[in-house]
Amino acid sequence: xxxxxxxxxISKRFGALTANDDVNLSLKQGEILALLGExxxxxxxLMNILFGHYAADKGHVRVxxxxxxxxxxxxxxxxxxxxxxxxxxxxxxxxxxxxxxxGSEPLFRFRSARTEARNKLMQISDRFGLPVTPEAKIGSLSxxxxxxxxxxxxxxxxxxxxxxxxxxxxxxxxEAKRLFETLRGMTKEGLSLIFISHKLxxxxxxxxxxxxxxxxxxxxxxxxxxxxxxxxxxxxVGRKVERPVRQEHDIGAPVLIAQKVRLENDGETQLNNxxxxxxxxxxxxxxxxxxxxxxxxxxxxxxLAAPTAGELTLDGxxxxxxxxxxxxxxxxxxxxxxxxxEGVVGELSLWENAVLERIRSPKFSRWGFVRQRAARDxxxxxxxxxxxxGANPDTRIRLLSGGNMQKLILGRVLANDPRFVLAxxxxxxxxxxxxxxxxxxxxxxxxxxxxxxxxxxxxxxAVALSDRIQAIVKGRLSAPIHADxxxxxxxxxxxxxxxxxxENAA
Amino acid sequence: xxxxxxxxxxxxxxIVAPICAIFMALFLAAGLILAAGVNPLTAYAEMLIGALGSxxxxxxxxxxxxxxxxxxxxxxxxxxxxxxNIGAEGQFFAGALITAAIGHSxxxxxxxxxxxxxxxxxxxxxxxxxxxxxLRLRFGVDEVVTTLLLNFxxxxxxxxxxxxxxxxxxxxxxxxxxxxDGAFRLPDLIPKSRLHIGLLFAITAxxxxxxxxxxxxxGAETRAAGLNAKAxxxxxxxxxRTIMSVALLSGALAGLAGAIExxxxxxxxxxxxxxxxxxxxxxxxxLAALHPAGVVASAIFVATVFVGADAMSRATGVPSFIAxxxxxxxxxxxxxxxxxxxxxxxR
Numbered sequence: 071x072x073x074x075x076x077x078x079x080i081s082k083r084f085g086a087l088t089a090n091d092d093v094n095l096s097l098k099q100g101e102i103l104a105l106l107g108e109x110x111x112x113x114x115x116l117m118n119i120l121f122g123h124y125a126a127d128k129g130h131v132r133v134x135x136x137x138x139x140x141x142x143x144x145x146x147x148x149x150x151x152x153x154x155x156x157x158x159x160x161x162x163x164x165x166x167x168x169x170x171x172x173g174s175e176p177l178f179r180f181r182s183a184r185t186e187a188r189n190k191l192m193q194i195s196d197r198f199g200l201p202v203t204p205e206a207k208i209g210s211l212s213x214x215x216x217x218x219x220x221x222x223x224x225x226x227x228x229x230x231x232x233x234x235x236x237x238x239x240x241x242x243x244x245e246a247k248r249l250f251e252t253l254r255g256m257t258k259e260g261l262s263l264i265f266i267s268h269k270l271x272x273x274x275x276x277x278x279x280x281x282x283x284x285x286x287x288x289x290x291x292x293x294x295x296x297x298x299x300x301x302x303x304x305x306x307v308g309r310k311v312e313r314p315v316r317q318e319h320d321i322g323a324p325v326l327i328a329q330k331v332r333l334e335n336d337g338e339t340q341l342n343n344x345x346x347x348x349x350x351x352x353x354x355x356x357x358x359x360x361x362x363x364x365x366x367x368x369x370x371x372x373x374l375a376a377p378t379a380g381e382l383t384l385d386g387x388x389x390x391x392x393x394x395x396x397x398x399x400x401x402x403x404x405x406x407x408x409x410x411x412e413g414v415v416g417e418l419s420l421w422e423n424a425v426l427e428r429i430r431s432p433k434f435s436r437w438g439f440v441r442q443r444a445a446r447d448x449x450x451x452x453x454x455x456x457x458x459x460g461a462n463p464d465t466r467i468r469l470l471s472g473g474n475m476q477k478l479i480l481g482r483v484l485a486n487d488p489r490f491v492l493a494x495x496x497x498x499x500x501x502x503x504x505x506x507x508x509x510x511x512x513x514x515x516x517x518x519x520x521x522x523x524x525x526x527x528x529x530x531x532a533v534a535l536s537d538r539i540q541a542i543v544k545g546r547l548s549a550p551i552h553a554d555x556x557x558x559x560x561x562x563x564x565x566x567x568x569x570x571x572x573e574n575a576a
Numbered sequence: 577x578x579x580x581x582x583x584x585x586x587x588x589x590x591i592v593a594p595i596c597a598i599f600m601a602l603f604l605a606a607g608l609i610l611a612a613g614v615n616p617l618t619a620y621a622e623m624l625i626g627a628l629g630s631x632x633x634x635x636x637x638x639x640x641x642x643x644x645x646x647x648x649x650x651x652x653x654x655x656x657x658x659x660x661n662i663g664a665e666g667q668f669f670a671g672a673l674i675t676a677a678i679g680h681s682x683x684x685x686x687x688x689x690x691x692x693x694x695x696x697x698x699x700x701x702x703x704x705x706x707x708x709x710x711l712r713l714r715f716g717v718d719e720v721v722t723t724l725l726l727n728f729x730x731x732x733x734x735x736x737x738x739x740x741x742x743x744x745x746x747x748x749x750x751x752x753x754x755x756x757d758g759a760f761r762l763p764d765l766i767p768k769s770r771l772h773i774g775l776l777f778a779i780t781a782x783x784x785x786x787x788x789x790x791x792x793x794x795g796a797e798t799r800a801a802g803l804n805a806k807a808x809x810x811x812x813x814x815x816x817r818t819i820m821s822v823a824l825l826s827g828a829l830a831g832l833a834g835a836i837e838x839x840x841x842x843x844x845x846x847x848x849x850x851x852x853x854x855x856x857x858x859x860x861x862x863l864a865a866l867h868p869a870g871v872v873a874s875a876i877f878v879a880t881v882f883v884g885a886d887a888m889s890r891a892t893g894v895p896s897f898i899a900x901x902x903x904x905x906x907x908x909x910x911x912x913x914x915x916x917x918x919x920x921x922x923r
């Protein structure tokens with residue numbers, strides 16, 4: 071088989087950080103290569119170099135035998151390389167056809183080539199088995215359909231090598247499975263593919279060959295049928311990481327109860343008739359495909375949104391309308407969904423971030439003046455207790471890695487022994503070591519009797535940590551099931567909303 | 577070429593950046609001075625002598641710096657919280673007007689009256705900015721537009737008052753209000769000069785603002801809200817309350833500038849009493865990178881340019897409008913300089 075793509079000796083540094091270190095990689099005709107690595111391993115940097123977004127410090131890229139000039143995305147496109155980004159680059163207010171044509175049409179031309187373009191798009195769509203409606207607005211499409219448009223956009227520009235950056239990050243399991251079936255079909259049409267992932271199961275299921283990237287270096291290349299998930303996990307992390315395991319113990323009394331909560335925002339119903347109960351010493355997992363109301367549930371429980379109808383009680387007291395500060399004072403610990411935009415103020419120091427939620431409490435301020443020494447001491451203690459590395463209380467928090475930032479957020483939440491903890495996507499974007507640390511902290515809080523609500527899109531995580539699990543679909547919650555009854559199939563059905571009939575029957 | 581965020585901004589850059597910006601602005605303005613047929617070096621030398629060359633010129637310069645420190649603080653406080661107060665000019669006049677209005681008939685001794693008048697000026701300035709802040713919080717009206725346009729309304733209102741009810745009958749037709757009672761004139765700091773103790777108030781205000789911003793709960797919450805509004809809201813900081821408090825503080829500082837200028841320099845209010853103190857305050861704040869201590873230094877620089885330009889104009893014939901050009905160029909070059917302090921250029 072011929073090599074369609076070669077990366078030779080690619081190195082790239084960002085300041086003190088070596089993102090890629092002498093990376094050699096090749097892709098054969100008709101092959102699906104998985105590029106596996108943790109966050110920060112250098113996967114995205116490597117693909118950006120390949121696609122010309124970054125110029126490599128050393129090394130070069132060859133496509134079909136000819137070397138690409140560095141730092142020129144157009145050259146990569148013309149050579150037949152297409153990229154499907156993790157975050158879509160589509161204009162919501164334009165149609166599918168407009169988006170596909172955008173950027174590949176000359177700027178000055180009197181006659182638009184819509185008809186030709188439409189024919190070409192339909193032809194590609196047929197050939198590769200990617201059905202679309204050319205005149206549909208992007209805004210009205212589902213995430214899976216948008217991704218299809220992204221792929222078509224690349225194919226429309228005659229891509230013969232396709233790079234997909236974390237293609238399943240936004241997809242539900244069945245959609246992801248369908249995507250990989252489509253990709254397999256595309257290789258039969260002569261395409262060669264690289265997909266970037268940190269999910270072992272999909273790498274095992276969908277690739278021909280795996281390259282493992284760690285610390286900017288290729289540490290291993292394996293044929294997929296000659297390796298296994300355990301070996302890949304160890305290669306990816308560099309050591310054996312064991313996630314902590316939930317121990318069965320007695321569950322206490324109800325702490326947080328939501329009864330028929332409805333949440334509307336701008337006339338749109340975000341949560342509909344939602345009821346759940348979290349007990350002391352229990353983790354309730356909420357699983358679901360991204361965008362089904364998790365954000366609204368997070369806002370409700372962190373005090374940012376108040377229920378339109380129904381009630382939310384903590385130890386019997388109504389807490390639906392007391393706002394974030396009221397929640398904090400009532401003993402609610404909140405881990406936000408997005409630590410960078412909601413969890414911390416990046417330009418402020420660790421100590422300011424550590425005490426911001428409680429800055430008006432007598433512990434950290436007197437007569438309106440911040441007790442800086444108390445705040446710094448408190449932060450030093452958090453740093454020690456929660457093993458936050460590479461920082462002192464005066465470090466700007468944006469300099470921390472995601473894992474250490476999350477440890478600080480968890481620290482400020484758990485240090486006050488909260489009655490109830492909202493953990494919204496607590497391990498999103500973290501590497502294995504940090505995930506294990508976060509899980510251990512949550513389980514320790516559970517053991518101490520905290521009631522925890524875990525919102526997660528990672529099924530393995532939800533199943534491993536939760537005592538009970540409910541699925542969220544279009545702003546509605548399924549009935550809870552016990553974790554020992556949760557297998558992949560049952561959860562898959564719940565996440566697809568298949569419980570509705572039983573509810574109607576009951 | 578790419579811009580990369582600096583992990584850490586070294587202190588020397590924080591200090592060097594505005595200095596570079598100033599030199600760049602002077603360099604660019606030199607082109608205009610050349611076009612006027614004068615050697616720029618001669619012109620700048622005249623400028624320095626005119627502002628710093630004698631005891632009199634230094635006191636003049638510091639007199640000019642006093643309101644600039646206060647309007648600079650007003651802009652710095654607001655901009656830190658991302659409240660774009662372009663209305664310090666109007667708030668300055670509001671403070672000046674109220675001081676003149678009650679200052680000529682207030683029957684109390686000076687040591688009571690002066691604080692009362694300063695308080696009145698602060699309240700007037702604060703209330704004037706409270707309106708735009710409310711409109712932004714309630715209806716999302718852009719405060720850049722409302723504060724900017726309010727400037728003209730306030731100045732025209734001042735004109736209306738001094739042509740009408742507040743007109744000074746002894747001013748020989750010169751449009752000015754009745755002067756404030758002699759008891760409320762601020763004492764001179766240096767005898768036989770116009771420099772008054774208002775300068776000390778302004779520097780004290782800078783110190784107080786620094787303490788408030790760095791050591792109080794209000795300062796911490798303002799900073800958080802300015803840097804990341806979403807995270808601040810998540811932490812339970814009320815954004816409307818923060819924005820409104822900042823507006824009141826910022827407006828009060830600009831209003832105080834107006835009150836002090838009336839009590840210290842002009843005695844009555846006129847529509848020409850400010851050569852753009854409010855607008856120049858924005859530049860003062862930017863050159864200081866919004867730091868209160870820096871505001872004092874950059875106010876002195878801007879005052880030097882203004883006072884020096886008059887002297888230079890007399891000596892060389894270059895129009896004194898060059899001062900406005902230099903100060904405006906400083907704003908542009910400082911914005912570029914700030915880019916280089918936050919980012920590093922990489923190939």
